[in-house]
Amino acid sequence: MQSTLARPPRALRYVLVGLLASLVTAGATIADAGPAPVGKTKAGSIEAATPDHLRYEVALRSDADGSHWKGRERVSFRNATGRPLREVYVRLWGNGDDKCGTPGKPSPIKASRVRGGTPGRLAVNCSALRVTLPKPLARGRRAAVSFDVSIAVPKRNDRFGREGAFRFLGNALPVLAVHDAKGWHLDPYVNLGESFYALASDFRVRLDHPTSLKVPATGRTWTRPGMAGRTVTQSVAHRVRDFAWSAGPFRTATDTSPGGVRVKSYWAPNTPAVGVRLNRKLGVAAIDRFGKEFGRYPYGEIDLVMTPEFGGNGMEYPGLVLLATTEEESAIVHEVAHQWWYGIVGNDEYSSPWLDEGFTQYAMYRFNGDERRGCWSDVNWPDARTALTNSMAYWSNHRDEFMFILYDAGSCALADLERTLGPDAMTKLLKRYAHDHWYGISTTADFKKAAQSMTDKDLTSFWKKHRIR
Numbered sequence: 001m002q003s004t005l006a007r008p009p010r011a012l013r014y015v016l017v018g019l020l021a022s023l024v025t026a027g028a029t030i031a032d033a034g035p036a037p038v039g040k041t042k043a044g045s046i047e048a049a050t051p052d053h054l055r056y057e058v059a060l061r062s063d064a065d066g067s068h069w070k071g072r073e074r075v076s077f078r079n080a081t082g083r084p085l086r087e088v089y090v091r092l093w094g095n096g097d098d099k100c101g102t103p104g105k106p107s108p109i110k111a112s113r114v115r116g117g118t119p120g121r122l123a124v125n126c127s128a129l130r131v132t133l134p135k136p137l138a139r140g141r142r143a144a145v146s147f148d149v150s151i152a153v154p155k156r157n158d159r160f161g162r163e164g165a166f167r168f169l170g171n172a173l174p175v176l177a178v179h180d181a182k183g184w185h186l187d188p189y190v191n192l193g194e195s196f197y198a199l200a201s202d203f204r205v206r207l208d209h210p211t212s213l214k215v216p217a218t219g220r221t222w223t224r225p226g227m228a229g230r231t232v233t234q235s236v237a238h239r240v241r242d243f244a245w246s247a248g249p250f251r252t253a254t255d256t257s258p259g260g261v262r263v264k265s266y267w268a269p270n271t272p273a274v275g276v277r278l279n280r281k282l283g284v285a286a287i288d289r290f291g292k293e294f295g296r297y298p299y300g301e302i303d304l305v306m307t308p309e310f311g312g313n314g315m316e317y318p319g320l321v322l323l324a325t326t327e328e329e330s331a332i333v334h335e336v337a338h339q340w341w342y343g344i345v346g347n348d349e350y351s352s353p354w355l356d357e358g359f360t361q362y363a364m365y366r367f368n369g370d371e372r373r374g375c376w377s378d379v380n381w382p383d384a385r386t387a388l389t390n391s392m393a394y395w396s397n398h399r400d401e402f403m404f405i406l407y408d409a410g411s412c413a414l415a416d417l418e419r420t421l422g423p424d425a426m427t428k429l430l431k432r433y434a435h436d437h438w439y440g441i442s443t444t445a446d447f448k449k450a451a452q453s454m455t456d457k458d459l460t461s462f463w464k465k466h467r468i469r
């Protein structure tokens with residue numbers, strides 16, 4: 001995500017929501033405490049991240065303007081651990097802001113008519129549904145759960161929200177939570193940055209909507225005629241961590257990068273044309289440039305969704321980015337870099353957000369040729385407890401520090417690591433590191449080990465200086 005502090009109404013909203021969030025986050029997580037060697041585990045070990053090898057099959061039908069979607073979702077999965085899997089948790093992240101709703105205003109996401117297990121009560125502010133499996137699932141065995149899904153797009157301009165006639169369905173589709181050595185990851189939703197942690201999954205999604213709406217979506221998409229006046233947008237995505245879409249009377253254009261990636265642009269007609277042109281150009285350049293730096297973009301297609309006022313400023317999903325687009329700027333390079341840092345190379349975005357935001361911001365500065373000299377000094381740390389590697393539990397209570405530590409200190413630390421290792425070693429490190437965690441999960445410990453392997457210098461004092469703990 002790239003939120004901006006230059007938009008006062010949004011910033012004010014964050015402050016207000018922050019106060020509320022700080023009241024409810026404590027105690028909301030059910031994840032166990034303790035170290036998490038998740039990056040070093042193998043399928044079949046007790047600590048392996050599970051359920052894995054996820055396959056989602058989804059069919060949804062929208063109303064006239066894309067505000068409501070209803071249908072069925074099925075997800076099959078494997079137990080990767082040596083321990084029997086007794087339940088799974090479905091995350092309803094779309095309920096994050098509205099929580100359990102109010103009598104007159106129910107929460108926007110509903111999962112009902114569950115098959116393949118017994119649903120429990122909604123937990124974590126109605127963002128998690130436990131489904132107990134009929135019998136414990138042994139190591140290596142597969143099972144599936146399915147349920148009806150109902151999605152009502154909230155009336156707010158946000159990643160799950162709307163702007164004018166345009167609907168943004170980020171984090172609207174329920175996805176399964178991860179269990180690893182820390183236990184179940186049932187962290188609370190934070191509307192500042194991301195709480196999300198998911199394993200690479202396959203999706204087949206069928207979206208039935210009025211022909212007047214264009215529907216950009218994660219994955220490779222194609223359309224075919226539906227019933228009278230309707231179109232079916234079909235999407236297939238392999239090894240992605242989430243599935244997002246958007247709907248509205250978009251204008252569209254498709255560019256193909258020299259590296260062979262289809263960059264499909266969708267914009268609201270009131271988006272400044274010069275901003276759209278700039279995004280199309282930067283989108284093509286960034287997808288190829290990062291492909292060379294970190295490994296070829298594997299999904300073949302990326303959708304750029306542009307409106308003038310998108311409330312999140314910029315938001316990343318696999319193969320789809322949402323961009324507030326003015327005449328001068330958008331967060332496009334940052335959001336394209338997220339395709340690798342969070343998307344292809346996964347991380348637990350709740351416990352280690354610097355691994356996606358810091359790396360992404362550093363990638364953007366590399367793209368811009370900005371060396372970030374002198375961008376950080378020890379006096380910039382606001383507090384003894386502030387560390388680059390703090391979790392969203394910390395940042396959600398220190399919202400004023402979030403942007404300038406995670407984004408600025410994070411990118412500064414990596415620019416400084418580049419000066420410490422030398423530019424060639426840094427380039428090699430990033431490529432090798434991305435390769436070693438391709439479609440997997442990375443941790444701070446993994447990164448420190450990989451960086452240390454590139455040099456004879458002891459990096460202990462480097463990590464200490466940059467508060468990478």
Ligand SMILES: [Zn+2]
Nearest residue numbers: 001002357360
């Ligand atoms: Zn970001």
